[in-house]
Amino acid sequence: MPVTEFAAAQWTRATGAGLDPHAYRRVTDGLTSVADWGPAFLRTGQEHLRRARDAGSSRSAGEHLLTAARWFHLATLAPYDEAHRAAAAADQALGEALALLEPGARRVSGEGFTGLLRGPVDAPGTVVIVPGLDSAKEEFLDLASALLARGLAVFAMDGPGQGVLAADSVLDAEYERVVARVVDALGALAGRGDLVVGLVGMSLGGYFAARAAALEPRVAALATVSGPSRLDWDELPQPVRDIMARRTGGTDAARAFAHRVDLAPLAPRIAAPLLVVDGAQDVILGVTNGEPLARSAPHGTYLRVPHGDHLLGNARPDWLPHLADHVTQTLTAGNN
Structure with a gap:
């Protein structure tokens, strides 16, 4: 399946899960094949982890961690050898987010x-x-x-x-x-x-x-x-x-x-x-x-x-x- 078709098919699922639609488009517009999906989503989640570490408040850090968890999870929707890594990262990010936002x-x-x-x-x-x-x-x-x-x-x-x-x-x-x-x-x-x-x-x-x-x-x-x-x-x-x-x-x-x-x-x-x-x-x-x-x-x-x-x-x-x-x-x- 062409990556543009795959991204279109996942559009409402991704936005329904809480991804920013503009960020979704920026990430998926840069893909050349479905094989790029997992690595690109994993990198985007990791960027939000970096933002969480640099955040000026626990609230902001928690929100970035929640966003990271969403990206990591959605990295697993396409066939991807590192899907287990992305799922583990999603689980960890969600746990860390709630530790800050909901102790x-x-x-x-x-x-x-x-x-x-x-x-x-x-x-x-x-x-x-x-x-x-x-x-x-x-x-x-x-x-x-x-x-x-x-x-x-x-x-x-x-x-x-x-x-x-x-x-x-x-x-x-x-x-x-x-x-x-x-x-x-x-x-x-x-x-x-x-x-x-x-x-x-x-x-x-x-x-x-x-x-x-x-x-x-x-x-x-x-x-x-x-x-x-x-x-x-x-x-x-x-x-x-x-x-x-x-x-x-x-x-x-x-x-x-x-x-x-x-x-x-x-x-x-x-x-x-x-x-x-x-x-x-x-x-x-x-x-x-x-x-x-x-x-x-x-x-x-x-x-x-x-x-x-x-x-x-x-x-x-x-x-x-x-x-x-x-x-x-x-x-x-x-x-x-």
């Missing part, structure tokens, strides 16, 4: 997951943000901010095969096991054996979150954004197959993983109130979007944004406040 943020890790817990210790609800096929906790800072602004605690995580854990693990289709360990850890940290959580799943994370909600009774609220109800390996575009093969350990494993992604048997078991968000412009061969999930879940509602693309980075006002309100109101209903 109360806590690293929480366990078997198959790691992430950062933010928000008040006495928050009326806790939300876990679940990333997807090639996303990570650094990509959804705007979503976390919307939930934090409503008084919730937020745990943005990387699971098996995701973010900083992709270097030495593979995606796990049975994500309910990961979520169970996350809830155990968060409950132990809060001293609450009765902790329940909300889940927000992004892209393939929508499948992970919906599956977990069907099988883990401690999920009390659920939202998915651009999540698949079903995948058909034979129809998936080759670039998607390639990413899935890298994240699952090979083509055979990727094919088997894709065949597992089918929420039809599980949707009726989702007891939590569910909001499914799709962009009407998000059309990928081999991917069945979220409408069947919303229709089959007992308490599902469907929001289809006509001009929205994948992850709806081009339409955040049309869904993000509504999603944040849905999760907040659901989690706090018993406290009102």
Whole structure:
């Protein structure tokens, strides 16, 4: 794929993740091939690390570190031999940024997951943000901010095969096991054996979150954004197959993983109130979007944004406040 086409395809994803659009254009306009993508984004992130070191205040340093984390993460979107280095740099930059900007943020890790817990210790609800096929906790800072602004605690995580854990693990289709360990850890940290959580799943994370909600009774609220109800390996575009093969350990494993992604048997078991968000412009061969999930879940509602693309980075006002309100109101209903 020509680099200009690749950059155009990633435009709303990058700006939706919080990259300055002018900086994005400056960096991508200078690329001659997709192979240049990772090194250029890594260099840009490193420049923000230098700016953080030279900043005149901890606030400015933290903001540069957040920007660095975004660039480092997005360096991993193209095939890149140093992707593990970029993911590790993103994880470190985000941790350092929150240490300056939100000293109360806590690293929480366990078997198959790691992430950062933010928000008040006495928050009326806790939300876990679940990333997807090639996303990570650094990509959804705007979503976390919307939930934090409503008084919730937020745990943005990387699971098996995701973010900083992709270097030495593979995606796990049975994500309910990961979520169970996350809830155990968060409950132990809060001293609450009765902790329940909300889940927000992004892209393939929508499948992970919906599956977990069907099988883990401690999920009390659920939202998915651009999540698949079903995948058909034979129809998936080759670039998607390639990413899935890298994240699952090979083509055979990727094919088997894709065949597992089918929420039809599980949707009726989702007891939590569910909001499914799709962009009407998000059309990928081999991917069945979220409408069947919303229709089959007992308490599902469907929001289809006509001009929205994948992850709806081009339409955040049309869904993000509504999603944040849905999760907040659901989690706090018993406290009102």
